[in-house]
Amino acid sequence: MxxxxxxxxxxxxxxxxxxxxxxxxxxxxxxxxxxxxxxxxxxxxxxxxxxxxxxxxxxxxxxxxxxxxxxxxxxxxxxxxxxxxxxxxxxxxxxxxxxxxxxxxxxxxxxxxxxxxxxxxxxxxxxxxxxxxxxxxxxxxxxxxxxxxxxxxxxxxxxxxxxxxxxxxxxxxxxxxxxxxxxxxxxxxxxxxxxxxxxxxxxxxxxxxxxxxxxxxxxFPVHSEKKARKIEEIFVYVLKKEGKFALRKRGKKGLLAGLWEFPNGAENESAIYGKVLAEKRAKHIFTHVEWHMTGYLVEAAEFFPQFLWATPEEIAQSYALPSAFKAFREWVK
Ligand code: SF4
Known part of the structure; x- marks a missing residue:
């Protein structure tokens, strides 16, 4: 020393x-x-x-x-x-x-x-x-x-x-x-x-x-061996109706807590929401997790009440959407 x-x-x-x-x-x-x-x-x-x-x-x-x-x-x-x-x-x-x-x-x-x-x-x-x-x-x-x-x-x-x-x-x-x-x-x-x-x-x-x-x-430097990141398959829905888009707030705990997001989940539920207009794949890497996402642009069958519906201008001005969803933002217009 x-x-x-x-x-x-x-x-x-x-x-x-x-x-x-x-x-x-x-x-x-x-x-x-x-x-x-x-x-x-x-x-x-x-x-x-x-x-x-x-x-x-x-x-x-x-x-x-x-x-x-x-x-x-x-x-x-x-x-x-x-x-x-x-x-x-x-x-x-x-x-x-x-x-x-x-x-x-x-x-x-x-x-x-x-x-x-x-x-x-x-x-x-x-x-x-x-x-x-x-x-x-x-x-x-x-x-x-x-x-x-x-x-x-x-x-x-x-x-x-x-x-x-x-x-x-x-x-x-x-x-x-x-x-x-x-x-x-x-x-x-x-x-x-x-x-x-x-x-x-x-x-x-x-x-x-x-x-x-x-x-x-x-x-140098000497590091611990890295653990592999966990991979999560996620389905993301950009629901559109009469110029408005559905957003939802994430829970108070965990990854991206309290932020707004497009509705998403581990099962493909796109058909429940309406007619699929487009589909694409995207990936986002967090420190310990990778999201492998399949996104759907959907013409929503109704204004589903569990979501907040906002215009593209309102989203741009007031709702923070994490960059994990960046690949699907181009559908919001
Ligand atoms: S401190 Fe880093 S850059 Fe500088 S001589 Fe040592 S190894 Fe090279």
């Missing part, structure tokens, strides 16, 4: 220098407003930077402060989140905004960590970037970079490994806490990349990275 600390200590300065010269110009960089940093960090969870860029600006325009977000309805928040996925993030953001609007944004790690939807990583990122506190933010990207740097073969899917590296980082945190936190993320995002070859020739650590010096970059 002593050796790892020394390697890491030596790595801080070159990394900060590299970051200063190479960081990408991203819309959430350069602010110290904890609200904005929080929104960006929640959006960036499990989501690519390119996808987040447009949402971030639009979301802040709509909800420029925690108070504005707290005063919005859940429906409005979901609508602003539509297509970004992992909707529990939006629900937690909304819940947390109500707490922040009442008490102000928490000023320390424990307070930030206690907000709904905020884990150790996000709390660390917010505290170091907004307040300059030496709070490590360690996710899979940072662990990949650090286990390569120190040629550490521990399984990065295990919490103990994350805790050990957080402790290690605390030992070496420089006074530029926010820059350091972001520089680790940035190196993982654009140089020490996950799949394929890390771009060691561009890396500020190429003369000190133990994995690279041994020519063993591909050995």
């Amino acid at each position: 002593q050796n790892a600390i020394q390697v890491l200590k030596n790595a801080v300065e070159p990394l900060l220098k590299w970051y200063g010269e190479n960081k990408r110009d991203l819309p959430w960089r350069g602010t110290h407003d904890p609200y904005k940093i929080w929104v960006s960090e929640i959006m960036l969870q499990q989501t690519r930077v390119e996808a987040v860029k447009g949402y971030y600006a639009a979301f802040l325009q709509k909800f420029p402060t925690a108070e504005a977000l707290a005063n919005a309805s859940e429906e409005e928040v979901f609508k602003a989140w539509e297509g970004l996925g992992y909707y529990s993030r939006a629900r937690n953001l909304h819940k947390a905004a109500k707490i922040i609007a009442e008490r102000g944004f928490p000023r320390d790690f424990e307070g930030v960590r206690a907000l709904p939807g905020v884990g150790d990583y996000t709390a660390g990122a917010i505290c170091s970037i907004a307040y300059g506190l030496p709070c490590p933010a360690v996710d899979g990207n940072v662990l990949r970079v650090l286990t390569r740097l120190t040629a550490d073969g521990r399984n990065i899917d295990e919490n103990a490994t994350r805790i050990a590296f957080s402790a290690l980082l605390r030992e070496v945190y420089p006074k530029e806490a926010g820059e350091f936190c972001q520089s680790l993320m940035e190196l993982g995002a654009i140089v020490c990349v996950p799949n394929g070859e890390p771009m060691c020739a561009l890396c500020p650590w190429q003369t000190m990275c133990l994995a690279h010096l041994a020519g063993e970059e591909e050995k």
Whole structure:
């Protein structure tokens, strides 16, 4: 461990220098407003930077402060989140905004960590970037970079490994806490990349990275074996009647909880609803499940009362439909 600390200590300065010269110009960089940093960090969870860029600006325009977000309805928040996925993030953001609007944004790690939807990583990122506190933010990207740097073969899917590296980082945190936190993320995002070859020739650590010096970059990080995703066959109905389309709200628990959707189920019931006008297959991949969908555009026999019937304009404006159903949206017109 002593050796790892020394390697890491030596790595801080070159990394900060590299970051200063190479960081990408991203819309959430350069602010110290904890609200904005929080929104960006929640959006960036499990989501690519390119996808987040447009949402971030639009979301802040709509909800420029925690108070504005707290005063919005859940429906409005979901609508602003539509297509970004992992909707529990939006629900937690909304819940947390109500707490922040009442008490102000928490000023320390424990307070930030206690907000709904905020884990150790996000709390660390917010505290170091907004307040300059030496709070490590360690996710899979940072662990990949650090286990390569120190040629550490521990399984990065295990919490103990994350805790050990957080402790290690605390030992070496420089006074530029926010820059350091972001520089680790940035190196993982654009140089020490996950799949394929890390771009060691561009890396500020190429003369000190133990994995690279041994020519063993591909050995790190070590992961647990992945479980195969569960495959679910689903039948989806886009029911149309007199220019209106049927929507239904999902239950309060589980995948896509509380969002609107086209009626669907595990059995093919298209004939029950009316005359099938078109059919197509689509697939959507969630973290642990894959939906293999057969969609039907159906001329509905009646306005089935169990559904909400809305025009395409109303759907576009007020009802958040998850991107799992994107393939069938073109029928809504
Ligand atoms: S030298 Fe290569 S493997 Fe090591 S940290 Fe840099 S990019 Fe990653």
